[in-house]
Amino acid sequence: MIHYDRVMKLNLNCGLIGLPMVGKTTIFNLLTGAGAQTSNFLTGKTETNVGAARVPDARVGYLSGLYHPRKTTYAQIQFSDVPGLVRGSSQGKGVGNQFLNAIRNVDMLAHVVRSFSNPDVPHVDDTINPLRDIETINMELLFADMEIIEKRIERIKSGKKIKKENVLELEVLEKCLQALEEEVSLSRLELSPEEKLVLKNYSFLTEKPLMLVINTDEEQFKGNYYPGKEELESYASARKLPILEISGRIEMEISQLPDEDRELFLSDLGIVQSGIDRLARAAYDYLGLISFFTVGDDEVKAWTILKGTEARKAAGKIHSDIERGFIKAEVVKYDDLRQMGSMAKVKEKGMFRLEGKDYLVADGDVINFRFNI
Numbered sequence: 456m457i458h459y460d461r462v463m464k465l466n467l468n469c470g471l472i473g474l475p476m477v478g479k480t481t482i483f484n485l486l487t488g489a490g491a492q493t494s495n496f497l498t499g500k501t502e503t504n505v506g507a508a509r510v511p512d513a514r515v516g517y518l519s520g521l522y523h524p525r526k527t528t529y530a531q532i533q534f535s536d537v538p539g540l541v542r543g544s545s546q547g548k549g550v551g552n553q554f555l556n557a558i559r560n561v562d563m564l565a566h567v568v569r570s571f572s573n574p575d576v577p578h579v580d581d582t583i584n585p586l587r588d589i590e591t592i593n594m595e596l597l598f599a600d601m602e603i604i605e606k607r608i609e610r611i612k613s614g615k616k617i618k619k620e621n622v623l624e625l626e627v628l629e630k631c632l633q634a635l636e637e638e639v640s641l642s643r644l645e646l647s648p649e650e651k652l653v654l655k656n657y658s659f660l661t662e663k664p665l666m667l668v669i670n671t672d673e674e675q676f677k678g679n680y681y682p683g684k685e686e687l688e689s690y691a692s693a694r695k696l697p698i699l700e701i702s703g704r705i706e707m708e709i710s711q712l713p714d715e716d717r718e719l720f721l722s723d724l725g726i727v728q729s730g731i732d733r734l735a736r737a738a739y740d741y742l743g744l745i746s747f748f749t750v751g752d753d754e755v756k757a758w759t760i761l762k763g764t765e766a767r768k769a770a771g772k773i774h775s776d777i778e779r780g781f782i783k784a785e786v787v788k789y790d791d792l793r794q795m796g797s798m799a800k801v802k803e804k805g806m807f808r809l810e811g812k813d814y815l816v817a818d819g820d821v822i823n824f825r826f827n828i
Contacts, residue, residue, distance in 0.1 A: 467759060468533045469565055469738050470558030474588055475539030475579050477569035478670040478703040483536035485706050485731045503557040504536040510739045511732040514789050514819060518748060518755045528756040530746050532738055535561060540595045541579055555599050563664040563742055566592055570681035571672035585683045586690060596660040601635045604628050627653045666741060667691055667698045676702040699737055701730035745818035760816060767812035770824045780828035784810045789819035
């Protein structure tokens with residue numbers, strides 16, 4: 456679940472997780488252009504790489520071409536790439552899982568799963584088995600959450616008497632612990648709104664939205680098949696987990712081509728949009744986010760909000776003064792603007808509307824906020 460305050464006040468953040476040697480950092484670099492070091496060997500590193508990725512949106516490109524602003528700003532997602540986990544990390548094997556704290560506050564997790572074979576890049580478990588790898592990482596996330604819960608339960612019970620305000624918390628935590636012990640992620644646990652409120656500040660990893668990113672080789676990508684695909688799709692379907700297939704190797708080749716050759720390369724492979732663009736877009740959509748736009752000679756900008764956000768709250772995304780002094784929102788639909796070709800023609804045809812503070816902003820709204828402070 457995404458909390459409104461996080462989306463409004465901070466960048467959307469997605470944590471990249473997975474075993475070592477699955478292509479996580481390569482995908483991170485392709486998303487962010489960060490140039491973080493990758494290695495074909497287990498280095499034991501514990502640093503988390505952080506960088507921002509642009510959310511592709513053809514509407515921003517069109518508006519920029521229409522207004523020729525000094526600056527064009529796309530919506531962004533911040534990606535955090537944590538070092539690879541291994542089986543037993545939660546018990547201190549490998550470099551442990553202490554760095555998982557770095558992604559406690561992310562909005563969602565993208566689990567990069569390896570399906571490609573490459574003798575120069577050994578698999579940590581020697582063989583390629585995507586479903587096994589998914590279950591390995593899931594267990595480490597379960598154990599990480601269990602450790603936090605067990606410590607908190609012990610702290611609550613250590614007093615001479617359980618405080619009144621801790622009674623419900625203890626009850627909910629014990630319910631969560633039982634689910635984790637039965638290998639059930641907290642995202643699949645049915646909780647009442649009151650129980651969910653108790654967990655709000657814990658940021659449990661198994662409670663976060665999760666997406667599976669399958670890193671294929673070129674032949675697998677072209678053939679739309681990899682070993683274990685049917686079993687993995689069945690597993691994901693039962694848990695309502697989205698799956699995205701990407702070939703990190705192909706994406707790297709695309710990124711190194713001159714701009715004029717990239718579209719030709721994509722076309723030859725039958726790719727409408729690069730996998731990296733699809734990943735950024737899928738993460739954005741999966742979290743129930745939309746964009747509204749502000750336009751002008753200075754800047755064309757996409758602003759990120761949750762679906763169902765009211766106009767006054769959306770104004771606060773730009774500046775708290777605009778939210779506080781909100782009067783009206785001048786709203787034009789992107790499709791109408793695209794069809795008419797100019798704001799003047801939109802207004803001439805009566806497609807321009809004034810909306811109040813309770814108006815629910817729609818994806819693609821082009822908005823100018825009237826305010827007074």
